[in-house]
Amino acid sequence: MIYLFFAHFSLGVILFFLINWIGRHSFSMGYMEITLFIKDEEAPAINYLIRVLSPIVYIIIVSSILYLLNLDEYVYNIYFVNIYYISFRLFFNIITERGPLLNWSKQIIYWVSIILLSYLIYDKIIRHRENVLPDFTTIANELWIIILVFIFQIVNGVKLSNDGQVRRKENYLTYKYSHFKKKFGTIISENTKNDALEITAYSILIYEDFNRPLVARWVEYLTFFLTRKKHSLGVMQFPTDKLVNDQQSVDLGTKKLREKFDFILKEIEENPEVDYPEYKIEQDIIWHYNGGSRYYTEIMELSSSIRSEFYSNSKEYLLPLTE
Structure with a gap:
């Protein structure tokens, strides 16, 4: 299964560079880069969602493409892509000496959330080919989306201390x-x-x-x-x-x-x-x-x-x- 490791590890590295690119171009969306200068975290909810949900969305999209190409074997345990992504990000921050700038407790929360959600989404949705695409056929789904958006807007108005x-x-x-x-x-x-x-x-x-x-x-x-x-x-x-x-x-x-x-x-x-x-x-x-x-x-x-x-x-x- 060495080919599966290399495929998933490569996808994890691609995700690392993709999220960094999103971060540099998403200040208007509230994403906060790690920079040398102090900036208030004025959109903590969006910041958290981008950091945690982006990897989840990534493996869903990748899995959909792999299923479409009949490469189902590469979808097996695809949540490891996000584990490799976290490992590579940790390695990058250490070798670039940016560790002292990180809020490690917050990073651990991000990483644990990513791993748990990745496995949950894989186990309940991705591993079943027919469940990869979301189902919006019922009014209950639409209602819950509206409720979540409302809660999100409230939480996103919170300004955290820096x-x-x-x-x-x-x-x-x-x-x-x-x-x-x-x-x-x-x-x-x-x-x-x-x-x-x-x-x-x-x-x-x-x-x-x-x-x-x-x-x-x-x-x-x-x-x-x-x-x-x-x-x-x-x-x-x-x-x-x-x-x-x-x-x-x-x-x-x-x-x-x-x-x-x-x-x-x-x-x-x-x-x-x-x-x-x-x-x-x-x-x-x-x-x-x-x-x-x-x-x-x-x-x-x-x-x-x-x-x-x-x-x-x-x-x-x-x-x-x-x-």
């Missing part, structure tokens, strides 16, 4: 800042020569590391070796056509920030009549490193958190304070 989420993300930020300061602090300090620019450097470093964890960077190195084309490499994701390690990427990345900062300062010196506010300097430096309004916004939010947490006594900004 205190635990705030605490986990603050701990994550503290850990990452301390880790990078110990590992690259000398390089960053020597290259930036300014507290405000140093904060920006740490913000970019933490953000890039979060979105390009070690495993993803290994894939980028492999792609670079195979194609020999320009890639963003290292922990600071410095774009280059040469092989660089994490330390070199931080060195090159922070020098790039400082060069842009020096260029702006020279422009201000040569054109004193031009108004160049602090936020515009920050924006130009960040956009020079990696363009995009979302990237700029998130780096600025992260910079604000880092300044308040680790640089509260610093009075150094990109521009000198004036009376």
Whole structure:
């Protein structure tokens, strides 16, 4: 039955990437991604339903397609698809070091719900070929749907506290800042020569590391070796056509920030009549490193958190304070 294992495991991995894609494109539906920044969970009911019911709907649809193709043998114990999906998600969160950001008690509730519902749906519906498609022939079914929608709308109006989420993300930020300061602090300090620019450097470093964890960077190195084309490499994701390690990427990345900062300062010196506010300097430096309004916004939010947490006594900004 090894072929059944590989088929179900592959379907579980596909489900993992499919749900991640749904998450990135479903903010209007209330789905909450795991991001580095704090967002209120304003639609807990939808969030729970998407996380728990999506895998259930997935195996029902897959089973229907398999039955249609007369591949009934692949439907046997298809609830294991969702067990493999959960296992792969757990493995992914561990190797990408996102565990500290997770509410593990909530994740366990999600996973137990998924496994129990998956088995129940398989045992009562999916395993019987004639029961895969829902039966809406009776008025009782329709009535219960209306009642459930009504209850759902009430529950979905509840706004949950994000205190635990705030605490986990603050701990994550503290850990990452301390880790990078110990590992690259000398390089960053020597290259930036300014507290405000140093904060920006740490913000970019933490953000890039979060979105390009070690495993993803290994894939980028492999792609670079195979194609020999320009890639963003290292922990600071410095774009280059040469092989660089994490330390070199931080060195090159922070020098790039400082060069842009020096260029702006020279422009201000040569054109004193031009108004160049602090936020515009920050924006130009960040956009020079990696363009995009979302990237700029998130780096600025992260910079604000880092300044308040680790640089509260610093009075150094990109521009000198004036009376």
